[in-house]
Amino acid sequence: MTNTTVSKYIEEIAGATSKDKRYIYRGQSEDYPGGVVSTASRRLKKSGLSNPSEEEYFEYHANLIKDAKSYRYGQDSQLSDTGLLIDLQHYGAATGLIDFSEDFLIALWFACNNTDKDGKVFFLDVWTDDFKHLEAKEDLFAQNDKENERYYLHTNFKSTTRIFAQKGVFIFGYKKIDNIESITIKKSDKEAIQQELKQYFNIEEKTLFQDIHGFAQVNNTEHKYGTKTANDYFQETFKENDPEKRILLYQRAIDMNPDMHVAYHNMGITYRKLGEYQKAIDAYKEAIRIKPDYHHAYYNMGVTYD
Numbered sequence: 001m002t003n004t005t006v007s008k009y010i011e012e013i014a015g016a017t018s019k020d021k022r023y024i025y026r027g028q029s030e031d032y033p034g035g036v037v038s039t040a041s042r043r044l045k046k047s048g049l050s051n052p053s054e055e056e057y058f059e060y061h062a063n064l065i066k067d068a069k070s071y072r073y074g075q076d077s078q079l080s081d082t083g084l085l086i087d088l089q090h091y092g093a094a095t096g097l098i099d100f101s102e103d104f105l106i107a108l109w110f111a112c113n114n115t116d117k118d119g120k121v122f123f124l125d126v127w128t129d130d131f132k133h134l135e136a137k138e139d140l141f142a143q144n145d146k147e148n149e150r151y152y153l154h155t156n157f158k159s160t161t162r163i164f165a166q167k168g169v170f171i172f173g174y175k176k177i178d179n180i181e182s183i184t185i186k187k188s189d190k191e192a193i194q195q196e197l198k199q200y201f202n203i204e205e206k207t208l209f210q211d212i213h214g215f216a217q218v219n220n221t222e223h224k225y226g227t228k229t230a231n232d233y234f235q236e237t238f239k240e241n242d243p244e245k246r247i248l249l250y251q252r253a254i255d256m257n258p259d260m261h262v263a264y265h266n267m268g269i270t271y272r273k274l275g276e277y278q279k280a281i282d283a284y285k286e287a288i289r290i291k292p293d294y295h296h297a298y299y300n301m302g303v304t305y306d
Helices: 005-016 039-046 054-070 081-090 104-111 161-165 187-201 212-218 230-239 243-256 261-273 277-290 295-305
Strands: 023-028 097-101 119-125 150-153 168-173 181-185
Touching: 005 104, 005 119, 005 181, 005 187, 023 104, 039 054, 054 081, 081 097, 081 161, 097 104, 104 119, 104 187, 161 168, 181 187, 187 230, 187 261, 230 243, 230 261, 243 261, 261 277, 261 295, 277 295
Parallel strands: none
Antiparallel strands: 023 097, 023 119, 097 168, 119 181, 150 168
16 A cells, blocks of 8 residues: 555645544535535525524424424434434435544545545544533433534444444534644545545445445446446456456556556556566556656656666
């Protein structure tokens, strides 16, 4: 894992955080206006309540929970109001819960969803007086003075398979999170990050959304059936011992995604091992053309010239 794109960001987050603090992380594919806000706040703003009062904010949640219960949702499992709210968040309802993860790499994956813009990984120290930690048996909506608190909710409230896979935790509260820090994830790095997270850490869409809803999303109309992607061909190269066949797999990946600089780079390594030095150099040059700051290609091209 040394000298990979992911390791570069691991080093960056390590340099930005302190060992004596407890951090949680949130990945966003772009830096949305307003920073880190809940979907409830966004919904209220679209409904004409751009600056709701504390009373209006908590009345919104009371009505949301009441309406959900009118559908008899959650009654069979005896969910608390907090557990019900987490379920509603899970299925896409606009709530005051803001998703975070205890794992930086998972947040990094979410920051790379959209490759057209720079992303952000936000990080927050939750072992401060800014947050009230809710115990497993406590209910968020049974608290006194809840309007004046911000809550850190751990997944021991409701460990769905998706939340468990994503090492998910939540922040809830009326007050805006104003002490959050972030690092920028360059859009030019996102494709390489996605490939490395899948290859080295088994972090991808299928492993992060391990429930029936996630399964349905992975198999919706946006995901082609029976057709391999460029990344699928690229991943196959790690299982192929025949260098000639490996080069064909790289070429198929490049045919599907001409901007896959990592495929050109690895193809160059394979050509070099075969003693086809000019082809190796040409492949490295293509990797550099696509990603001019890709230092691995410069290094290996130098080795090949030598």
